[in-house]
Structures are given as C-alpha cells and as structure tokens.
Amino acid sequence: MRPEAEGSEGRRRPCFHPLGCCHQPCVRRQGCNLRHGKSGGQRLGGGADMRGLKLFFLAVVFGGVGLMAAELAPGLKCEVFGFDGAIEDWPTVPADKAPTVTKVDVQVNFESTEDAWPGTQLTDQFYIRWTGVIKIEKDAKYTFYTESDDGSRVFIDGKCVVDNGGLHGMEEKAGDPVELKAGEHEIKIEFFENGGGAGCKFLWEAEGITKDAVPAKVLFHKK
Structure with a gap:
C-alpha cells in the first residue's frame, strides 16, 4: 500500500520516530524534525541529531566518571584529639x-619522637584517626603491619586487619593476610600516645610488593 500523500489541506502523514520519542502523527510542514523520503520512509535530519545524541550520551557516562574521580584527593584525612590525663x-x-588539629597526611610513616607530633603542639596524651580510601x-592477598609507640590498629572495609594495641615502645605487629579485590576500599587507622616517645608507621606486603610503608600513590580521602 502506497503511503498517504500530503494534500493541499495539510493532511497528516504518519511519522513515527525511531527513538520512540513521538508516537503521534505529525505534519511535515509544521516542523517535523524527520526527513520524509518520497517512499514515505523517515530518517533523522542530516545526521546532526544522531551526532548530538551520541555526544550527550558520552557526556553523561564519562562526565559521571569524572565527577566520581573528582571526589577523591591525595592523602588520608588526619584528625588529632588531645586529652587530659x-x-x-x-x-x-x-x-x-x-x-x-585536622590535616591531611600523604602517608602514615612517622618515626618515634619525643618532640611535638608533626603539625601539632602535642607531645603526650593524644589520639589520632586517619580515614580515607x-x-x-x-x-591479591595482602599483609598489613603497624609499627607504633604506643597503640595502633587498622580497619579495611570495617574489618580490623591489624591490632597493635596497648602501651609499649616502637613495636611492629602484623595482621593476618587478607584477600582484597582491585579497586577502592575504605580504610581507618587509629593511634594513641600516652607518654614518652610517639611514632606510627603503616606498612604492607604482597606478591610483587616488598614489605615497605604503604605509598602515598594509593592513599586518598573524600573531599
């Protein structure tokens, strides 16, 4: 059956958009954005609409990824709390x-000192919480360590993976190996100092990774 031609009265000609955005007949002379061939077929005008749609789709997808990446900044958020007693x-x-004190530390790799803790005026009776990603x-299977004076512990995705608590000098302790998937994992490191020297280091080891301080390139915090 031949398609219905448009007469001088401006009769409606069925125009169904391939993208499903229009299910009503439209009149060509009233600005339909589809081109009508002589055989009655329709296509998007000039290819410009399809190019615009593709650009919009890419902007949504990759723009969203960019926003997620922009939420992270280098280093761990460091909150220091002083106590009396x-x-x-x-x-x-x-x-x-x-x-x-609130600051950002790119690593947790502090040698024991009897001077004020870096970035503060505190020497004794304080607690530090580092948080981030x-x-x-x-x-791989990763082994994490802390070396601290006094107590320290590490949580990854809410699970304690190192517990080096108690009052002691600069002492290292390893956690049990933990399986981690590639990607981002929430992390919290806690440390407290009672008196005397104070220091805290966060280390790791895995296949292909020699035991060392966890590097700055893998530690981030949410803005």
Whole structure:
C-alpha cells in the first residue's frame, strides 16, 4: 500500500520516530524534525541529531566518571584529639568532641619522637584517626603491619586487619593476610600516645610488593 500523500489541506502523514520519542502523527510542514523520503520512509535530519545524541550520551557516562574521580584527593584525612590525663587503652571520643588539629597526611610513616607530633603542639596524651580510601591495583592477598609507640590498629572495609594495641615502645605487629579485590576500599587507622616517645608507621606486603610503608600513590580521602 502506497503511503498517504500530503494534500493541499495539510493532511497528516504518519511519522513515527525511531527513538520512540513521538508516537503521534505529525505534519511535515509544521516542523517535523524527520526527513520524509518520497517512499514515505523517515530518517533523522542530516545526521546532526544522531551526532548530538551520541555526544550527550558520552557526556553523561564519562562526565559521571569524572565527577566520581573528582571526589577523591591525595592523602588520608588526619584528625588529632588531645586529652587530659593518661591514655592506657583506646579512648572513647565523644561524637561532639572537635579535633584539636585536622590535616591531611600523604602517608602514615612517622618515626618515634619525643618532640611535638608533626603539625601539632602535642607531645603526650593524644589520639589520632586517619580515614580515607586505599586503592588496590590488583586482586591479591595482602599483609598489613603497624609499627607504633604506643597503640595502633587498622580497619579495611570495617574489618580490623591489624591490632597493635596497648602501651609499649616502637613495636611492629602484623595482621593476618587478607584477600582484597582491585579497586577502592575504605580504610581507618587509629593511634594513641600516652607518654614518652610517639611514632606510627603503616606498612604492607604482597606478591610483587616488598614489605615497605604503604605509598602515598594509593592513599586518598573524600573531599
């Protein structure tokens, strides 16, 4: 059956858009954005619409990825809390207690010192919480360590993977090996200092990775 031709009265000619955006007949002379061939077929005008649609799709997909990447910045967020009196175990930090100092540390790799903790005026009775993301480059079994004076511990994705608590000098302790998939994992490192020297190091080891301080290139925090 031949398609219905448009007469002088401007009769409607069926025009169904391939993208499903229009299911109503339209009149060509009233600005339909499809070109009508002599045989009654329709196609998008000049290819410009399809190019625009592709660009829009790419902007949505890759723009979204860019926004997600932009939410992370280098280093771990570091919150330091000063306390009055001795700290002999993990202190309870009230939810409304403001940090004495907030900063960003690109690594947790601090030698023991009796001077003020870097970036603060605190020498004794303080607690530090580092939070952020560790980016794992490949699926593997990782062993994490802390070396600290006094206590320290590490959580990855909410699970404690190293517990080096208690009062002691600069002492290293390893956690059990943990399987991690490539990608981003939430991380929290805690440390407290009672008196005397203070230091804290965060290390790792895996197949192809020699035991060493966890490098800055894999540690990030959310903006």
